[in-house]
Amino acid sequence: xxxxxxxxxxxxxxxAHGGGGRLTDQLIRRLFYAGLSNELLESGHDGAVxxxxxxxxxxxxxxxxxxPIFFPGGDIGHLAVNGTVNDLVCCGAVPRYLSLAFILxxxxxxxxxxRVVRSVGETAERVGVKVVTGDTKVVEKGKGxxxxxxxxxxxxVLPGIEIAPARCREGDVVLINGSVGDHGIAxxxxxxQVLFDTGVKSDTCSLWGMMSRxxxxxxxxHVLRDPTRGGxxxxxxxxxxxxxxxxxxxxxxxxxxxxxxxxxxxxxxxPLYIANEGKILVILPAEEAERALSVMQSFPExxxxxxxxxxxxxxxxxxxxxxxxxxxxxVKMITGEQLPRIC
Amino acid sequence: xxxxxxxxxxxxxxxAHGGGGRLTDQLIRRLFYAGLSNELLESGHDGAVxxxxxxxxxxxxxxxxxxPIFFPGGDIGHLAVNGTVNDLVCCGAVPRYLSLAFILxxxxxxxxxxRVVRSVGETAERVGVKVVTGDTKVVEKGKGxxxxxxxxxxxxVLPGIEIAPARCREGDVVLINGSVGDHGIAxxxxxxQVLFDTGVKSDTCSLWGMMSRxxxxxxxxHVLRDPTRGGxxxxxxxxxxxxxxxxxxxxxxxxxxxxxxxxxxxxxxxPLYIANEGKILVILPAEEAERALSVMQSFPExxxxxxxxxxxxxxxxxxxxxxxxxxxxxVKMITGEQLPRIC
Numbered sequence: 001x002x003x004x005x006x007x008x009x010x011x012x013x014x015x016a017h018g019g020g021g022r023l024t025d026q027l028i029r030r031l032f033y034a035g036l037s038n039e040l041l042e043s044g045h046d047g048a049v050x051x052x053x054x055x056x057x058x059x060x061x062x063x064x065x066x067x068p069i070f071f072p073g074g075d076i077g078h079l080a081v082n083g084t085v086n087d088l089v090c091c092g093a094v095p096r097y098l099s100l101a102f103i104l105x106x107x108x109x110x111x112x113x114x115r116v117v118r119s120v121g122e123t124a125e126r127v128g129v130k131v132v133t134g135d136t137k138v139v140e141k142g143k144g145x146x147x148x149x150x151x152x153x154x155x156x157v158l159p160g161i162e163i164a165p166a167r168c169r170e171g172d173v174v175l176i177n178g179s180v181g182d183h184g185i186a187x188x189x190x191x192x193q194v195l196f197d198t199g200v201k202s203d204t205c206s207l208w209g210m211m212s213r214x215x216x217x218x219x220x221x222h223v224l225r226d227p228t229r230g231g232x233x234x235x236x237x238x239x240x241x242x243x244x245x246x247x248x249x250x251x252x253x254x255x256x257x258x259x260x261x262x263x264x265x266x267x268x269x270x271p272l273y274i275a276n277e278g279k280i281l282v283i284l285p286a287e288e289a290e291r292a293l294s295v296m297q298s299f300p301e302x303x304x305x306x307x308x309x310x311x312x313x314x315x316x317x318x319x320x321x322x323x324x325x326x327x328x329x330x331v332k333m334i335t336g337e338q339l340p341r342i343c
Numbered sequence: 344x345x346x347x348x349x350x351x352x353x354x355x356x357x358x359a360h361g362g363g364g365r366l367t368d369q370l371i372r373r374l375f376y377a378g379l380s381n382e383l384l385e386s387g388h389d390g391a392v393x394x395x396x397x398x399x400x401x402x403x404x405x406x407x408x409x410x411p412i413f414f415p416g417g418d419i420g421h422l423a424v425n426g427t428v429n430d431l432v433c434c435g436a437v438p439r440y441l442s443l444a445f446i447l448x449x450x451x452x453x454x455x456x457x458r459v460v461r462s463v464g465e466t467a468e469r470v471g472v473k474v475v476t477g478d479t480k481v482v483e484k485g486k487g488x489x490x491x492x493x494x495x496x497x498x499x500v501l502p503g504i505e506i507a508p509a510r511c512r513e514g515d516v517v518l519i520n521g522s523v524g525d526h527g528i529a530x531x532x533x534x535x536q537v538l539f540d541t542g543v544k545s546d547t548c549s550l551w552g553m554m555s556r557x558x559x560x561x562x563x564x565h566v567l568r569d570p571t572r573g574g575x576x577x578x579x580x581x582x583x584x585x586x587x588x589x590x591x592x593x594x595x596x597x598x599x600x601x602x603x604x605x606x607x608x609x610x611x612x613x614p615l616y617i618a619n620e621g622k623i624l625v626i627l628p629a630e631e632a633e634r635a636l637s638v639m640q641s642f643p644e645x646x647x648x649x650x651x652x653x654x655x656x657x658x659x660x661x662x663x664x665x666x667x668x669x670x671x672x673x674v675k676m677i678t679g680e681q682l683p684r685i686c
């Protein structure tokens with residue numbers, strides 16, 4: 001579908017598109033409604049009025065400032081939906097509703113906004129969440145960077161599920177659904193920071209389809225966490241610190257694709273710190289691991305799922321790596337900024 | 344309370360404060376928790392898990408890009424809380440929870456972030472909403488502008504209340520709780536676009552205290568709307584259009600302060616199009632107006648409340664102004680951008 005506001009009318013976003021008047025109204029009705037249409041969004045109200053939610057409610061927010069906004073494997077619209085959906089999944093919740101707020105830079109091509117809105121709409125439809133309310137602001141050229149998006153999600157926590165970083169226990173094992181570092185390398189590639197084509201695509205995807213089945217089969221999961229900014233290492237450090245346990249990782253079990261490995265070596269990066277957008281860490285009692293793995297492996301986004309670590313009572317609050325050469329070292333939380341604006 | 348991260352440690356925001364690692368963690372624990380503390384926020388989870396909500400749920404989102412971030416009468420932190428709370432109020436909902444997402448520009452003084460976080464915390468506490476989840480991104484210097492904030496709110500729609508723009512009916516009257524244009528002129532003043540001191544302060548405030556009492560006394564209200572960007576004229580145009588009614592305004596009844604009137608004349612602006620951040624339009628059957636007004640007038644933010652118009656079956660979809668000199672004219676939705684980045 002072509003951009004509903006043709007180039008002959010408005011080729012670029014103007015400050016007035018964020019002014020709350022006629023142009024804002026046109027943007028909402030012609031562009032946003034066309035890309036995101038559902039009956040709750042179109043009430044023309046200051047907010048959405050939603051049917052009652054059952055049980056506990058999960059709420060999560062994320063702003064997306066990824067640069068560039070289009071990259072191999074996805075775009076900022078995919079990230080904005082999948083990222084927030086995955087955070088709801090990590091709370092053990094059925095993703096239900098999203099809000100969508102844009103901060104646009106004056107001069108943004110209308111066509112680019114349309115591509116992003118369409119990708120938000122398509123991704124939301126695939127996952128089964130509804131974009132029910134939104135906001136658009138425009139800042140002067142040079143005071144923003146093309147498109148920033150905030151998505152905030154609400155979901156219904158599954159009955160009987162209790163997932164929290166503090167529930168990580170000695171005797172648990174750590175699973176992951178596939179290779180690490182793909183998103184970060186795809187972004188660096190798109191920025192031409194890698195001087196050869198790695199062929200790596202972002203792993204951005206919704207984890208809800210797979211995890212809804214896993215949670216049904218294995219409701220006793222203790223922790224779920226998507227290792228985005230800061231990568232696997234930072235996510236596990238947060239969990240070790242919140243639960244007061246030690247986490248031991250097996251380096252040889254952590255899947256890293258050829259392309260990510262090659263690019264990381266050239267750039268001097270550690271894949272354990274590179275961002276992911278379609279990975280999930282599942283921490284659960286060892287005896288339930290096989291059941292979870294068999295469900296995960298039956299999904300395309302989980303076919304490489306495996307056990308990559310265990311939870312211990314040694315080195316409390318720390319993450320330790322057993323390396324391929326048989327030594328071991330402490331893996332800390334990321335300190336500096338490896339890759340700014342990765343999501 | 345002094346900034347919990349002293350100048351001797353980090354005087355400015357670095358890219359790494361948004362990297363998801365140690366500095367992000369420090370910012371969250373030392374600065375955000377200190378300014379916003381509540382038990383739901385501090386779970387260290389990817390999102391908040393909230394107790395069940397009763398009845399229908401309202402959800403609303405707003406990004407704030409106001410320039411400057413500090414201005415007479417408030418700052419971006421006040422706006423972010425009050426603006427989202429007021430949108431929930433306009434859905435007839437009890438404001439309950441907020442998410443809070445920052446997009447910071449590299450180099451922002453830490454002290455300024457702290458002032459804003461504290462003002463978010465204090466405003467939220469005054470209103471009785473909880474900030475339960477958040478996010479922080481940092482963009483390179485020159486790719487943002489100090490601080491952008493997104494707040495998304497959820498609330499519980501009051502039982503028996505049904506408020507929507509489409510419910511506006513012939514025979515209704517239009518009330519407002521005070522003078523228009525103060526916020527916009529205060530911002531222009533702060534930007535030194537007005538070359539004399541108008542003494543005008545932003546009207547930013549939460550409308551929940553007053554409106555909770557009004558909704559209790561007069562549950563039959565048809566429409567609530569806060570006339571922010573685009574001002575009174577744009578808000579009423581949206582309502583006229585959504586409901587297919589005509590709205591007639593009495594110019595002599597619309598309160599405009601001396602300072603706003605003076606500045607508007609100098610700048611060639613029409614106060615009907617200037618943004619407000621503490622005003623609400625109440626549209627309800629004429630016979631209920633007196634009861635609503637007497638409650639509104641008993642609150643400081645409503646002491647100037649009055650009837651400023653009526654809903655008719657003439658000029659459907661349009662807003663008409665009966666001027667002080669006895670003529671009448673159609674008042675359209677704002678077309679260009681009068682005041683960019685007013686909220």
